Amino acid sequence: MRGQRAALRPTRAHARGAAIAALVALAPLLPAAAVALGSHEVDAELPYLCTLPSGQQPATVRIKATVPDRVAVGEEVLPTGVGTTVELPAAATADLLALKAATVRAETLLTVAAGQNGQRTDLTWRGTAQPLAVPAEGPLVLTTTGDVPTLTTDSTGELTLTAEGFGVDLALSTADGAPTTPAALSVTCVPGQDTEGGGVLATVPVGAGAPTGGPSSPVPPSATPSSASPSSPLPTSPLPPSTAPRPPSPAESETAGGGDTAQDPAAGGTADSGPKVVAEPTPGTPAGPRPAPPCRNDKPTPTSLTAYITGYANVRKLNGASLVPVSCVLIEQGIPEIDFRPDGSIHLLQKSDAVLSHQGRKQSPPFKATFLTFDFMPATATMVLEQAGPMTVESDILLVFPDNIAQTWIRAPLVLRVLDVRVDGTRLDVGPSCRTEKPLSSPEPDPATYPGDHLVLLGKGQLLNGTDATGYVLTSGGPLTGEVTIPAFKGCGAGGENLDRLLTASISGPGNHLKQIQGQTCAVGVEVPTEGQCTEDRQPYVIPKPER
Incomplete structure (x- = not known):
């Protein structure tokens, strides 16, 4: 499936009948509520x-x-x-x-x-x-x-x-x-x-x-942490409660095109000392490095999708952009609904749930960004985006023959966590708990339905009957854009030094533009995925490239 297509009849009555028939046909594929046994x-x-x-x-x-x-x-x-x-x-x-x-x-x-x-x-x-x-x-x-x-x-x-x-x-x-x-x-x-x-x-x-x-x-x-039910918290190393995990070294934090790190920076410890984070190998992954982290859903339903997403995020105060690495997104499609509006228009609505997944955690891979602070001092930060609540994908396709206009809003509460900072090559110890005091926020077109601080990305696309989708559609991917306010920072510093104000003054503020590119999804839950969508081991085949 290269994109969502809708076959329309020229009359409203026929359109209503076709819509109901489509929903009936989809009914056997809708996931039932899971019941936990034992x-x-x-x-x-x-x-x-x-x-x-x-x-x-x-x-x-x-x-x-x-x-x-x-x-x-x-x-x-x-x-x-x-x-x-x-x-x-x-x-x-x-x-x-x-x-x-x-x-x-x-x-x-x-x-x-x-x-x-x-x-x-x-x-x-x-x-x-x-x-x-x-x-x-x-x-x-x-x-x-x-x-x-x-x-x-x-x-x-x-x-x-x-x-x-x-x-x-x-x-x-x-x-x-x-x-x-x-x-x-x-x-x-x-x-x-x-x-x-x-x-x-x-x-x-x-x-x-x-x-x-x-x-x-x-x-x-x-x-x-589970990828099927991901979370924002990070397990710690087997250290005493009074001992903070060590910060990651550049080699540990650096990723090749967004790939996995050798050791999770939040884990601390070593491979042979007490409880530890385990990055399990992916069975069936083709030999050789792949320029993307593993992206699997080990417990899919018939409506499960996986996809990669990457792009750039501007930091307005620093007059620069940070590359957000290739990240895995697990998507659970919702039940599609046909909405007949009073103005005579017909809309296909679908609300899905999604989650970032990196080594089983609800976050992006660690990524580095280098900026010139005060226009002359190079500063490099290693960061992750942690998902702090539910991510929703709300699609609205206006069915207008022969063009079907799609709009998709992605909403996600994301906290920016800073793992390591180096200013002109000298390490600035920000401690283990440095992060934004609340999630990143965007202008919300429907604040009554979606209150609270969260990122909003919008994708626009078109589905021409008999052809592939253009622009953004959930299943085929495409560009997503938005504006974001970076909140103040908290918990930054070690040894009694408070760096909250320094990071807030340097980074926080409104008007930061985002452009993310989502790749073609892999319908991981179907018995035989379409060729070109999934690898042999049911990971997304398409790894998107970032665009400015």
Whole structure:
């Protein structure tokens, strides 16, 4: 399938009949809701102590998830339906009201320790929420949801998930929508002393018969986030909680045409020290290097697509452009609908879900950009784009014989994370947590339906009956453009040095133009993919080239 085509009749009645027939024909291909078998519910209510402007206050954190009853060695452990509810006392509400906050938008970060046979790795379960009105009095209750990393392990024994440190980032706005002063609060929480069961959320037996304990020299678990249910959090290395992961070296961060790195910069550690990130080889990949990272969906449905996307992003303040490397996108097509408008026009509508996927994580590959700061000082930054919430692909095809006009809006909350900075060759230590304080934002044509900060890209195309699509259409790809505001940075610096203002002054601001090129999709979920769309091992065949 080189593009979406629509066969039309000259009359409205015939068009309506053809549209209904098309939907009926598509019905057998629509995915059914998956039902998790052999799983159990996690519902833990844990006490925490949280540091607020008014001082340290008690809080209750409730964590819900579904985990498998048991898994075999090497099988994925993917928590689903993850939700976090934190109840802060009335003092927290008073703190926000004192800042004249009328609405609050929360992002939670829960550290979960995954342990097996004396080895452990720390993961971040991140959740986001829509803006919430600050109550006039009483407790402040915040509920967030999000996807989390997948775990795999190569040894038998019980795999234990334990809740540890917890944090809440609060973005605050006044009644007229303006940011408060300060515009955000970061609340850090530690487990209470009387945490029941030591904060253990779940224990999953691993291996045939799932014996407790393991061999004398176990192979430790690997923290590998799922590509089927990707996430923005990054697993950390097997370091003590007080030790930050080391920054990536240029060799580790550099990618050939957007290819995978030898070691994920967020992983830290080494290949033979404790729990580690595993970049699994891709079975059936043709011999020799491919100028793109692996892009697979190992659990496709009949409506699953994969594609590569790459392009340029301008940084207006630095008068330059950054190449966003070839990145993998996993797409799950929604149910198409025919919309008969009062003006007599007929539209084919489809809303799909998508996700960035790099080594199983919801992010782009690391990429480098070099600019001249202050017009003379060369500065090189290594960065990633992390997906912080659902990505949607909304297509609207106006059926007008013989031309069918397509418009597609892609919306994605993306946080820009800075991994490494070098100024005139000298490393500037930005620490392990340097990122934009909120997602990149674009002008939103429909803010009532799509609130909050997110990137918006628009693709326009045309589908002529009997010919291939031109411009952008979801299945055949094409150019996507948009404007983006880069928010202020937070968490930048190490050793007591705060670099937030420096990066914000150098990079943040509005009016940054984006142009991304998506390649032809691979219909990975069909039994026999069309030639020229997929490689033999069901990866996208077309690797697009960036255009300015």
